Amino acid sequence: MKKRMVLLILTLVLGMVIAACSGDKSANIEAKLSAKEMIDQMMEKVEQPSLMELQPDEVKSLYNIEPEKLEDFSIRIPMMNVKTNEIAILKVKDAKDVADVELAVKERAESVQKQFEHYLPDQYENAKNYKLITKGNYVLLIISDKPDELVEVYESFFKQK
Template structure:
């Protein structure tokens, strides 16, 4: 009986180790490109006017090399009286996802600092930002309707 228990325990541990050690690339893919996802999000969940960042502005605003990204769509406020922001970033190489997440967190902290002593309601939005990672996709949402925007974003991915 003890041998059977030891054998079963060993088998369970072996399965856990081999199951966790597989480093396979992410197979999570969106049904839409980043720009279309962002378009749909702002269509479904009303936001103040936002403008699209260009490649040279990604480095400036996010301190991030756009070469690490396969595709992206970053929408920032048209006027500096709002913190609302949506960034959808598809990272080329899975090993760069932590770097991109770090850059996104830094951006969220910078937005928070900008509004800390400026507009209290916008500061609250910035404090409650959402960061979602799905495979090689990283999403940043700053909005009073962040949860609604994340739900729309989640709908772009097949549930497995």
């Protein structure tokens, strides 16, 4: 009887530990700053060419994303069409829309590639080597000659709740 009780208690404790560890941690990821503040700091720490802020009404036309799906975002695009550099941080309101936003961002990166495919070879290489990273409800696009440095700065903005 005593062995059964110990086995039952051990099974219950193990079940609780497994249940606690299997929770969806992606929903608990939260940035310390707004999307705009993150990009400002990224550009401060990693030199980029002049980039301008994309206006909310331009999100639909360039990224094919309904702005209503986004809780927060900041997108920087080149001021002149001789660079491919682009940084976009999109915080999606609803986790069910993250895959759609990822797809739209990937299509945007492919569109930039097509623009530069026969234009400027070095910029085409930047566009081909874009970074697309998803953390919880955040989607990041980086097109740059220094993508890894920018990703490193971006990663520093997150904490697990």
